[in-house]
Structures are given as structure tokens and as C-alpha cells.
Amino acid sequence: MKLRSLGLALLLATASPALVPLTAPVAMAQQKQAITLEDIWAKPTFQERSVPGFNWMRDGRFYSSLDNGSLVQHDVATGQPVQTLVARDAMQVTGSNQLIEAEDYAFNADEKKILFSTDTEPIYRRSSRAYYFVYDRGTRKMVPLSTGDKQSYATFSPDGKRVAFVRDNNLFVTDLATMQEKAVTTNGAFNNIINGSTDWVYEEEFEFAQAFFWSPDSRQIAFYTFDESQVPEYNMQIWGPLYPIDYRYKYPKAGEKNSVVSISAYEVAAGRTTKMDVGPEPNQYIPRINWTQTPNLLSIRRLNRLQNKLEILHADATTGKTQVVLTDTDNAYVEVNDDLRYLSDNKHFVYSSERDGYRHLYLYDLRGKLVTQLTKGAWEVTEIDGFDEEHGLIYFTSTEASPLQRHLYRVSLKGKGKTRLSEAGSSTDEVNMSPDCRFYLNYRSSNGTPTTVSLRRGSDGKLVKVLEDNAPLRQTLTQYNLGKLDFFTFKTTEGVTLNGSMLKPASFDAAKKYPVLMYVYGGPGSQTVKDDAGAGLAFTDYLWHQMLAQNGYIVVSIDNRGTGARGAAFKKATYANLGKLETIDQGEGAKYLGTLPFVDKARIGIWGWSYGGYMTALAMTKQADLFKMGISVSPVTNWRYYDTVYTERFLKTPQENPAGYDENSPVQFANQLKGKYLLVHGTGDDNVHFQNSIAWVDALIRENKDYQTLYYPNRNHGIYGGNTRLHLYRQMTDFVLKNL
Structure with missing residues (x-):
């Protein structure tokens, strides 16, 4: 569950009526200006610039980017443009007047x-469709790549001779020499069979939408x-x-049936499809597949439904036969992450695991035998960059330096010579490294x-x-x-x-005594206390907090137990009982703040979005004496309403763990609400369904509790579009x- 869901963008793309912006009364200090909501949401006053459309080129001396509609090549050493590869006015479809x-x-x-x-037309968070065109330099x-409807995820084969894409739940291949397309599958149907792209829950929780992959030799597509x-x-x-x-779509709620997933390999020349053997159990997940560097060898990751056992299978793509080489x-x-990397020596792979209590890198041979642990310590590897x-x-x-920070390091494949590359x-730091590792883009805040x-x-x-310093x-x-x-730390009464x-x-x-507004997310592996541009938040929310x-x-x-960057024990302390320890910790935070001489402990509020909206609802009920007011945006109010993959990962199924679902769902504690409470939700939320707020409001009415609501027609989980954010x-x- 994440905050930035796109969801049904085509059907739900509506805009709010024009609204009169608010300029909140402020006390001026040293004649400086006061931030207004218009500055944050209606004007480009605080727009942060980056390097758009950046792509490393084959020769590590160059990169390319889209500059004002033209495709431009830049010199890596100087950052200066060296040539325009395709000018904006040259992007004309051959034989027509169409300019793309x-x-x-x-x-x-x-x-x-x-x-x-x-x-491009967004569908859900990561999925989209667009019109694709092939340009010959x-x-x-x-x-046009195809004369049919919009396509999704068009991808060149490694040899550049073909393009594969998805349309209407089927997979296609176009031969660029003849521009003839061929259907790899024909049985795709909405809300029934999907080929080459993911269903809703895989896209949301396993974080990928394109579900086909060319083999390195271009002969097959898995x-x-x-x-x-x-x-x-x-x-x-x-509505409208x-x-x-x-709008009906397949959404597996906790404890309900999932899609049955299969993996196949298509031999392009022969036109033959072979199904891989992923075992007889249909009630499982296949969260990742990867081609190895060994011809015809496909790597498949298999995860049981409870998600506490992950296996790496190696499959012969011609026969479909598989064997388990590693179990975690x-x-x-x-x-589940993208850290599995196969080396070109065809003998080794690198895999990350939390098996020693922290996420670290391990080198294995191709049979799954451990060669060496590459990194070790009471810190976490968060990303493989190159x-x-x-x-x-x-x-x-x-x-390694701090759970609040991220820095770039390198280590040898023998686990020796670990070196920090980030500045002191x-x-x-976030890194975009060139394929040959000679250069990298560093996004530092x-x-x-x-x-x-x-x-x-x-x-x-x-x-x-320096390519962009955001000096303006x-x-x-x-x-x-x-x-x-x-930043600060404190110790709870439980010694945490x-x-x-x-x-x-x-x-x-x-x-003086000040009122305090606490911002919470608090979900598993998350982090809102971080040393970056938004201090752990979106920059816009940081600016809104500055306005307050x-x-x-x-x-x-405050990052409660269950949040990330501090090791598996801290993160997984909330397992099978979401909401309990997190709410205790947020309450402990409010109590600690109340002991500070400059805090008015009678005026502490809390707000959050998504998981944070859920946490706010719990804080306003189970910790009601500590919080004067709360705002829940798009909250889960009953985990039985949320999806299988996310919910069962942390709570097991409701059939196995009913108490874990009910003992910390806000709908069970409506009678304990005391403070002023605002509930916000988009009616078009494909992620955390509007059903959550309906059930919550029904419980509050049943208990005769006062509350305020703010509903946004057809807006999704992100609640945006037009004046929506300004209004909200x-x-x-x-x-x-x-x-x-």
C-alpha cells in the first residue's frame, strides 16, 4: 500500500470547479514572506527542477534527454548538448501530416x-497504454508500431530486430524489417485472462506492470x-x-481467491510456447522472473501465499523443467525486491536477504551454494545501483552512516574493499549509474x-x-x-x-507553549523521518507543514516500530498484529512531547494519509485522551477490506488470524472517539476502497459520534487533478x- 496511486486515470480524470485560494493569516518575521496554499498548489513558486528524460547511451561518454520536445545527445564530461538526434519538428509520421x-x-x-x-494514458499506479512509433535514424x-488500438510496454529485443508489446490483454511481436505483427497469445480478455501484463494486486504490491521479458539472445520471450x-x-x-x-475490476481482498499465475516462454522463430513448471500449488505467487546470462535458463521466484518462504527456481525454457536452487x-x-543479479560468467548470482537480521548482499554459485556474504553490519543495503x-x-x-540517510558505496565481488563514494x-543520495559504471548521476538532498x-x-x-543545483x-x-x-530521539516507557x-x-x-500537529504514516518498512529535501515527506507536504x-x-x-531502515527485528515487530505497537508508539510520542516545556499537551493533533489515515483513526480512538484532533485521508478502517498480497504479508489470512484483523481495526473502536475528527476520501479510490470510509462512518453513527467528512468525487487514492489538492x-x- 503506497500513497501515490494513479488508479483509473482515464475514467476518473475530472477537475474541481474553480475555487478561491486561501491565504492563511500569519505573523511576519524579519519582513520575510509567508507561504500560502497558492504557492504550494497553484503556482510554480516552489517547483523543484531535475534533469528530465535522462538516458545513458551505449557509449558511456554520452547521455540523451528530451529537451523541449527534441531528443538531444549530451556529452557526459561537460553536460553540454553535442547534437540533436531528432528535432521536435522532425517527429512527423511518414506519409502523413501527423506530428507527434x-x-x-x-x-x-x-x-x-x-x-x-x-x-500516454495511465490506468492504475504503474500501468499505462500509449501510441508507439518507430523512428529509423x-x-x-x-x-506506427501498430495500426491497432493503443499498446502497452513496447520493448525492443536485445538485437533490435523486433518489438514486443501488449494490447487488450494479449502479447504481440512486430518484426521491424517487415513491420508485420504476430500475436503470441489470443485468449486475453478483460477481467478474465491477462497475458504479458499484471493483474491489479501484482501491479500494486509487487510493483511491476510489464510482465514479459526478452531473453538476452533475443530468441525467446518469457x-x-x-x-x-x-x-x-x-x-x-x-459519477457524472x-x-x-x-466500473468493475478484479480485486482480491484478504482471504479471497487470487489469480492463478503461470509462466511461459515463447520461441520467436518457431512460434512455439512452452509452459514452465512452477509446481502444482495454484495458491502461490510468482513475484519476479529473470533471464540469466546462461542461454535458455530462466530464473523464477516462487513465494508461498503467507510470503514467509521464497524459492529461486531455474527453468529450462525449452522443456519447462525447473529445479529449486535457493530457499529463503x-x-x-x-x-521481494530487484536485487537478484546474474553474472556474465554464467557461474554466479547476487541475492539480497535479511537472514542475518539486516538486508545484505550474498554471492552464490549457480547451484545455489553460498560463496560469500558481500556486506555485513547493523545497517541495511537499500538498493543495488550497478x-x-x-x-x-x-x-x-x-x-550505514545513519538510518535517516542514504549513501553510495562499492564493494568487490569477493566482499572486500568496501568504499564510500558519497561525499562526507x-x-x-539517490543514484542513476551508467551501464558500464564509469559515471553516475547523483541526486543529493x-x-x-x-x-x-x-x-x-x-x-x-x-x-x-553539477547538472542542476536548484539555485532559483x-x-x-x-x-x-x-x-x-x-531530528531527535526519545525512549519510550517500554525502553524502545x-x-x-x-x-x-x-x-x-x-x-511559550505551542500546539503540536503530528504527521504519521507508520506502515511496515516505511519512513517519514529522513534527512532529505522533504525531511522524509513529499516536498509539498513539507512546505505545508512550514506554512502551519x-x-x-x-x-x-515519529517513526514507530514497524518502520524501515533499522533492521528486520524492528520492522517485523508488528507482524500479525498491525496497528497495535504502532499506535502505542505514537501515543508514547504524544506523551513525550507533552513533557517538553514549550508544548501545550492539551493541544496535540495528528494527521496521516493511507496507512497514516488508519493510524490517525486508531490514535483518535485507542489513544483518544492524548489527541485533541485528527485528520484521516484515504484510510484503511478494516483490514478485511484490503488486498491479499499486502494484508496477508503482515497479518496472515483472516481465516488464520481473525484477532489480528479485528483487534486493531478502527471500526471496532468507534465508541472511543473523543476529539474533533475529519475524514477525507476519494470515491474513485481503486486502492483503499471508499468502502472503508463508509464502514467507518456507519460505525461512528451507530455510536452517536460527531465527525466531519470530505469526499472527492471520482478522485483516486492520491486525490488530485485540477484544483483538487488546493481545495483539500x-x-x-x-x-x-x-x-x-
Whole structure:
């Protein structure tokens, strides 16, 4: 479950009516400006710039990007453009007057052909469809990939001779020499059979939508098939027409049936499809597949429904026969990620695991025998950023310096010579490394400071060129009345040390008493206390908190037990009982704040979105004496209403663990609500269904409790579009000002 769900974008893309923006009353300090909601949501006042459309090119000396509609090649060493590969006015479809507006692109292997996409249409969080065009740099011809409806996930074969794509739940291949397309599957049907892309729950919880993969030799395509015929449908009303539209899609709620998933390999030349043997158990997950560097060898990860046993299978793609080479188990759950990498020596692979209590990297031989543990310590590897097999090095990001930060390191494939490449100092670094590891883009930010994008050398991390320093935004921020954010720790009465952040008004006076608004997410593996541009939040939410600080509020966030970056024991402490320890910790946070001489303990509020909305509802009921007000946005209110993969990973099934579902669902505690409470939800939320808020409101009415509601027609989990965010944050601001 994540906050930024797109969901049904085509059907739900509506805009709010024009609204009169709010300028909240503020106390000016040192004649600096006050942030307004219009600055955050209606104007580009605080727009953070980056390096858009960046792609490394085959020759590590260059990268490309879309600049004002043109595809431009840049020199890595200088960051300067060296040539325009395709000008904007040259993006004309051959034989017509159609000029396309390129939104994304991809080169084939020799970079002589380019796939451009346009008119992209989001579906859910990661899925989309678009029109694709193939551009030949030699002939300068631009032709449609297909004459049919929009396509999804068009991908060149490694040899650049073909393109595979999905349309209407079927997989197709187009031969670029003849531009003839061939259907790999023909049985795809909406809400029934899906080939080459994922169902809703895989897309949301296993975090991928494209479900087909070319083999390195371009001879085969491995692909998923989802039989979702037995998965129950969820019905959402789309409001607007005289008679609202019913949108029905397959959504497996906790304890219900999932799709039956199979994996097949298609031999392009022979036109033959072979099904892989993933075992007789249909009630399981296949969260990842990867081609190895060994011809015809496919890697399949199999996960049991409880998600506490993950197996790596190696499959002969010609026969479909498989064997288990590695098994990873956990008393709670096994994390799924993209860290599995097969080396070109055809003898080894790298895999990450939490088996020693922290997520670390391990080197295995192809039979699954451990060769060595590459990283070790009371810290976490958070990302593999690059492999330099020529020099036997692996690049990764970790929390070694602090769980609040991320820095780039490298280590040899023998587990020796670990070296930090990130500059000294407090920061969070995100890395985009070139395929040959000679250079990388470094996105560096720290507490409330906008991101700097720089080009650096992979050999030693030395700066080559700053590509974007966000100097205009930095200058703009100096003109505003911003408060100071500090990180802190405290120990609960149970002896647990928790991390927190505290944003104080710029005019803070330690002799005064201030109201406090706590922001919470708190879900498994999450983090809202982090040393980055938004201090662990979206930059817009950070700025909204700054606006509240201007109005005399202290804003605090605390990472409770169950959150990430502190090892498996801390993260998995909430297993099988979501909400219990998290609510206790947030309550302990409120009590701790109440002991501070500058905090008015009678004026502590809390707000959160998604899992944070759930936490807010629990805090306002199970910890009702501590919180004066709360705002829940898009909350889960009963885990029985949420999806199988996420919910069962942390709670088991409701059949196995009914108490874990009921003992910390807000609907069970409506009678304990005391403070002022605002409930916000989008009626078109495909992720956390509007049903959650309906059930919650029904429980509050049954208990004769007062509350306020704010519903957004057809908006999804992110609640945005047009003036929507401006309207939402104006209502939340008013609620805070009036009730805290």
C-alpha cells in the first residue's frame, strides 16, 4: 500500500470547479514572506527542477534527454548538448501530416532505431497504454508500431530486430524489417485472462506492470499469464453522467481467491510456447522472473501465499523443467525486491536477504551454494545501483552512516574493499549509474534543502559537473519565513528508542507553549523521518507543514516500530498484529512531547494519509485522551477490506488470524472517539476502497459520534487533478486552525 496511486486515470480524470485560494493569516518575521496554499498548489513558486528524460547511451561518454520536445545527445564530461538526434519538428509520421509529441523514448541496441511513445494514458499506479512509433535514424522515417488500438510496454529485443508489446490483454511481436505483427497469445480478455501484463494486486504490491521479458539472445520471450476468472470483482461508481457508470475490476481482498499465475516462454522463430513448471500449488505467487546470462535458463521466484518462504527456481525454457536452487525463509515474511543479479560468467548470482537480521548482499554459485556474504553490519543495503564485472565491483546504497540517510558505496565481488563514494556530510543520495559504471548521476538532498543533481565518476565519486543545483528555488526559499527542522530521539516507557523530526516556527520562543500537529504514516518498512529535501515527506507536504509552523504550530513526525531502515527485528515487530505497537508508539510520542516545556499537551493533533489515515483513526480512538484532533485521508478502517498480497504479508489470512484483523481495526473502536475528527476520501479510490470510509462512518453513527467528512468525487487514492489538492489542503488547514 503506497500513497501515490494513479488508479483509473482515464475514467476518473475530472477537475474541481474553480475555487478561491486561501491565504492563511500569519505573523511576519524579519519582513520575510509567508507561504500560502497558492504557492504550494497553484503556482510554480516552489517547483523543484531535475534533469528530465535522462538516458545513458551505449557509449558511456554520452547521455540523451528530451529537451523541449527534441531528443538531444549530451556529452557526459561537460553536460553540454553535442547534437540533436531528432528535432521536435522532425517527429512527423511518414506519409502523413501527423506530428507527434514525444513523451518517452527508448533506443534499440545499436541506437539506430528509436521507439517514441505519445498520448500516454495511465490506468492504475504503474500501468499505462500509449501510441508507439518507430523512428529509423538512417532513413529518418517515423512509422506506427501498430495500426491497432493503443499498446502497452513496447520493448525492443536485445538485437533490435523486433518489438514486443501488449494490447487488450494479449502479447504481440512486430518484426521491424517487415513491420508485420504476430500475436503470441489470443485468449486475453478483460477481467478474465491477462497475458504479458499484471493483474491489479501484482501491479500494486509487487510493483511491476510489464510482465514479459526478452531473453538476452533475443530468441525467446518469457511472459506471465494471469487467470483471474475466480477473483471477486469490486464495483466502483463513476459519477457524472445521468446514470453513474459501474466500473468493475478484479480485486482480491484478504482471504479471497487470487489469480492463478503461470509462466511461459515463447520461441520467436518457431512460434512455439512452452509452459514452465512452477509446481502444482495454484495458491502461490510468482513475484519476479529473470533471464540469466546462461542461454535458455530462466530464473523464477516462487513465494508461498503467507510470503514467509521464497524459492529461486531455474527453468529450462525449452522443456519447462525447473529445479529449486535457493530457499529463503523467515518467521514473519520475506521481502521481494530487484536485487537478484546474474553474472556474465554464467557461474554466479547476487541475492539480497535479511537472514542475518539486516538486508545484505550474498554471492552464490549457480547451484545455489553460498560463496560469500558481500556486506555485513547493523545497517541495511537499500538498493543495488550497478555492477562492474570487468573490475569485479558492485555498487550499492545503504544506511550505514545513519538510518535517516542514504549513501553510495562499492564493494568487490569477493566482499572486500568496501568504499564510500558519497561525499562526507549528512544527506540522502539517490543514484542513476551508467551501464558500464564509469559515471553516475547523483541526486543529493538534505533536511529541507532542494535536490542537487550532479554527474560523478564511478571510480572515485569525484564531481564531473553539477547538472542542476536548484539555485532559483534555494534563493526563493531564503525569502520565506521558514522554521527550523531538527531530528531527535526519545525512549519510550517500554525502553524502545524512536526517531523523530520536529519543525518549529521561525519565531520560536522557548518560553511559550505551542500546539503540536503530528504527521504519521507508520506502515511496515516505511519512513517519514529522513534527512532529505522533504525531511522524509513529499516536498509539498513539507512546505505545508512550514506554512502551519508560520501559524504558530510545531509539526512532529515519529517513526514507530514497524518502520524501515533499522533492521528486520524492528520492522517485523508488528507482524500479525498491525496497528497495535504502532499506535502505542505514537501515543508514547504524544506523551513525550507533552513533557517538553514549550508544548501545550492539551493541544496535540495528528494527521496521516493511507496507512497514516488508519493510524490517525486508531490514535483518535485507542489513544483518544492524548489527541485533541485528527485528520484521516484515504484510510484503511478494516483490514478485511484490503488486498491479499499486502494484508496477508503482515497479518496472515483472516481465516488464520481473525484477532489480528479485528483487534486493531478502527471500526471496532468507534465508541472511543473523543476529539474533533475529519475524514477525507476519494470515491474513485481503486486502492483503499471508499468502502472503508463508509464502514467507518456507519460505525461512528451507530455510536452517536460527531465527525466531519470530505469526499472527492471520482478522485483516486492520491486525490488530485485540477484544483483538487488546493481545495483539500485549504479544508485541512481550516480544520487545524479551528480545532487545534
